[in-house]
Amino acid sequence: MTEPRLSESDIAALTACLSEPSRLITNAQTVQRLSRDFYWYSPILKKQLEDKTADVAIQPISVEEIIAVLTYCHQQEIPVTARGAGTGNYGQAIPLNGGVVLDLIKMDAIEEITPDGVVICQPGVRLGVLEAAAREQGFELRCYPSTVVKASVGGFLGGGSGGIGSIAHGGLRDFQTVRAIEVVTMEATPRVVLHEGTAVHDVMHSWGTNGIITRIWLALTPAVEWAQCVVAFPTFDEAFTFSETIAVPEAWTKRLITTFEWPIPSCFSPIAQVTRDGKSLIFFMIAAAHLEALQTAAVEAGGEITLAAPYTGLRTLPLLSDYTWNHTTLWAIKQDSAFTYLQCGFNPATVRDQFAQLKANFGDEILFHIEWMKTGTGTIIPGSIPLVRYTTEERLNEMIDFCRSIGVSVANPHVNNVEGGGRYREDNVQLQTKYKYDPKGLLNPGKMTTFQRTQSEEPTTA
Template identity: 45%
Template structure:
């Protein structure tokens, strides 16, 4: 039985949250997008939340947790979708949002603490003409550490691929959970040991990230009478190498009806493309729209776009958020369709049960349609049938209805990440229950 008064005394000097409603809030994330995870995770709670303001604080918490064999789950802004930062076995949730110093921004490279918010960082970097290579639609609240720990893609992925691609993360510092916790620096390929590992094998305390040249990005909506034409237009702009863009998203009707703030720009029966295009590329962009018979119904210059809500906050998983706020029975899937033939096949096969939302991203040098489809949920059995049909027909599903690291994405145990966990977290205290490789090793 853990003596929490003793633990609190050992953590003296650190900010500790014990208020039950605050602890509840800081124990959860956006797991509720999944009806399957809702049932599994709703009642999970930390015993304490501790806030760390610097690396010394993190080391202190790590020491106390190792000494007392307490589970430790790291948390950024808690916007993850699969219960990634939900403590399955209680213990301490370590909130790193106070660690928000930008140490260095220089042309093409930056060094930051994990709690830095993506939007705040981007604003600073743009002052010297650079920006994040990619960001999720939660960029206003999400942290850089959380994006690396649990995210994968975002606006910019049409140019730079996925976070896990070599070159998108240069170096990290991590705090270990060994008998004597220490700070390790990982550089180059070594970062893959902790990249997208849900904080199961190291607490990231510093990140060195590469940047992209910043452009003034215009934001546009183009509508089409037919979804498949919209999808083909999406592929065409994604493939147009001379056209500088940051984001290409396609919504099948009736998805945009969930975007009530945009109802003046898209009618319920229209499908649409949402885009960020460099202002200097707008002229060739208009020619492309003309070629595909699209209609531009919304256009903001980069300056205008900075004032209100960015269109990006209708894309990625914000689409799911907005749709669920109107119909909570909706959930979603994450799919690598690989090509438009498969998109068409799924569109015709599932009809209105699976409404297609595409995000074009770069994978292995090619622009491909990925999906964040909205799904009308009936039962878990039906959900699994839909996943199975996709997989049997060559579409890859990154399952958002599991909190297990390996089951969500690559479906195989990452031996490099597992070996690193054995080394730096020998007692399995970090975010326990999330890494299948570790769970199976323990049996």
């Protein structure tokens, strides 16, 4: 670990920005922990980022404290890296140049849930807490990651994309799920700027590189009584085909449809009772009113029902969503550290041919894990987080290149920048916003590689 690069006078000045001195943290172990996320899902990022850490961590409780911290850091040119709950996988929250980790987890107020189902909250609110609060008022989250219990709303907006619920409501950036975002800029005199409507895309999925999110307006959806169901099929092709017949028609009300190729289910040791040796599985979260019809259809298609039970919230046991989306990767790594993953999008018209080509070229080096989801145009597609048996970086890149050559999109989770991660806007609004709000490049430096600092002071116009 490197020696702290902040002087005693820097630390004293930053401490003076806070109403409680203990919220500036210098303990090396704590600072290192708050400088980490789940970057180690990638063997490439693990090697690249394992020695990176901040000098101090600061836990603000108000916009005023954030403004005070950013004002001083701007003056002294101290890097600032925003942190949610640290559940990201790209190293989004890992500071490359030391400085301050701005841990927003104490800004966790749910200010209001409006009668039409929009929550107004601070960035540190845990998504699981928000889901429970929303259901008390007849609503629920449109989509959430498998890390819902720990993940924060601000972190989800800054670095996430979709999850449970995306099959019905698309990803986080679709269908006006995010109505507005308030951010603080990194300027000599920081401003609080409200982004509404399409302007939210200026700062979403920018990894905190172009503003510190301080307030969020997030659209919810009416709550549904859900049930869980697991169906086993002898082959992946049969499982995929049946999952498609439920995923695509609008007649089925669903929140989650995940299809696993064997041997992925063998990694799910805590729920071994719902797996079947050698068989592919489908996990469903389906409207309780549709559970009986789903079971009938599954049996008629040759499937075996291994679980059918009510869903009673995030404390449900077993909680199937704990094994889906990127939690699937976590369970696989626990079984075999050689596993890593990709994030892919298959073409629904040619997906079976794409599967066949990947298997012909890579065999069991790639294992299919399908997350059905709705795109912003309303099309249901087989999104995918396939498991990959990692050998070398060259072999991994060969797989990525081959995927793209046959029309399989890849958001590369083995790079540590916004542009390479697959959610960078082609219209460059995130970059343009960074030039306006962070002209010195002090917010999470190194993570938006197309940014080039050309001046030391802000432009004269916003």
